[in-house]
Amino acid sequence: MAHEIREGLVLPTLIFGSVEVRRLLRELETLDEQLRQMALRRDEKFEMPRVSRLLDALAVENNCDLLRGSDRNVLRDFLKYVIEQAPTVHISFAADPSSAFTAKIVGWFRANINPLALVQIGLQPSIAAGCVVRTQNKVFDLSLRNHFSRQSELLIASLRGDKV
Amino acid sequence: MTIWWLLLILGFILASGSAFIYVILKLHGTPKRAAAGLSESVQRAAREDIDHIFNEEFREELRNRGRLHFEKILGENAMFLQQDLRLTTAQLNDYMKEEISKELKEAFANYESAIGDAKQLAVESIEKTKTAIDEQRQVMGDQLEKEIAEEKARRIKLFEENMAQVINHYVLASIGSQIDLNDQLEYILGELEANKPAIVQDITNGA
Secondary structure: OOOOOOOOOOOOOOOOOHHHHHHHHHHHHHHHHHHHHHHHHOOOOOOOOOOOHHHHHHHHHOOOOOOOHHHHHHHHHHHHHHHHHOOEEEEEEOOOOOHHHHHHHHHHHHHHOOOOOEEEEEEOHHHOOEEEEEOOOOEEEEEHHHHHHHOHHHHHHHHHOOOO | OHHHHHHHHHHHHHHHHHHHHHHHHHHHOOOHHHHHHHHHHHHHHHHHHHHHHOOHHHHHHHHHHHHHHHHHHHHHHHHHHHHHHHHHHHHHHHHHHHHHHHHHHHHHHHHHHHHHHHHHHHHHHHHHHHHHHHHHHHHHHHHHHHHHHHHHHHHHHHHHHHHHHHHHHHHHHHHOOOOOOHHHHHHHHHHHHHOHHHHHHHHHHOO
């Protein structure tokens, strides 16, 4: 099902994977339900439900007010669009990356590949350094292990004592 | 020589006796009766003379002489026979020696010839065997050298491949945990930038 989205919506770099997007979608639905129930009860004392840092960042970066139902609908449609249409890139590192590192990588993908690109982080200690990027059809081995393997002839030549 | 003398003496005695009897008969020219008596008396006298001459002693002497002579002849003949026998034996020995030597020489010659032939055959067989062994050794040597060269090349290749893998594994294991991920950011972004067209193309043209 195609969703109509408003122009200029962006996906914060904190939200980098489909897992986060789905979690935000569930959180947004929960928030929507809570606000609807509060409206039905006509509570005199209004307390805004606590939202996650990711949802807050999504709302702030897109200038949306989570108290307004139309904005929530916009964000919900945007997240559904992202789940359905955004390209997903799987990238593995030798160690578990920090949030700042992940944000920089995700920022590069969104700046250079696709603004809605989702990144799935994996862990692969055997690559030593660098990363392995797996797109829908290809694998880009940008690791130090692959670099060493490609330079094995040079290593063998060095072991033989040949001039390289 | 003695027996001839004895026969001569006997012949002489017989001739003397016959001459005496003939003279007696001629002188007395008697009639037949007388002649017969005379003849008888002559015969008797002759017999007596004969008995007188050829008495027992003379006969014994003759017998002894004859025995001695016979023994002498026997001894001489025995000696001659012994000499002939020795000579014959010597000749027979020589003949036997010659024959045996001849046979042995022929046999030895045959044996030597046979041994020579066998030796020649053995030498030829040994030469053939040696030639075959040399050829086989050459073939085996070539084959061994070839296999050694192949095995050497294979092991070197395997060593090079494994050595590269071992070194890679060692380096990766050694530095893998030592490189901070933040330090890799520039390298990773550079690699991503280098592969950007391919990534964009795959994402754009992907399913």
